[in-house]
Amino acid sequence: MNDTGHPTGGRPAQDGGSGSVNIGSMSGGSIATGSHGQATSVNHTAAGTALPHEELLRAVRALREALPVRERSAEDMSLDGELADAESEIVRTGAAPPERLTRLLVSVRGWLGSQGAAVGAVASATAVVQGIAQLLG
Secondary structure, eight states: TTTSSSOTOOOOOSSSHHHHOSSSSOOOOOOOOOOOOOOOOOOSSSSSOOHHHHHHHHHHHHHHHHHOSSOOHHHHHHHHHHHHHHHHHHHHHOOOOOOHHHHHHHHHHHHOOOOOOOOOHHHHHHHHHHHHHHHOO
């Protein structure tokens, strides 16, 4: 490169528009060309979520927080695994497919029927069930 930013031996185009750019492969980032080119790159760490999925995600997280930390039953651990999988998928893709929602619904209902859960956990589980019903309904 010479001190004008052009490849050595090359001449800058006088009209500002006769050059070309060839990009074989690119993932993310941004490119600007031309003498007045500007590039803006906006990056997101997670897919955007629709409002019902955002509400479900909040409910899933609240239920995970409400699950017992110590002395977890097999049902607690199984439910936490389903909740973690659903949370991860919603964060990664912005949504959860009907199959995932159905599995989660079965897990939450089974967990509720298996024990006398703490009041806070029952309220959180109810919010998850309502969120799933809204998305599947």
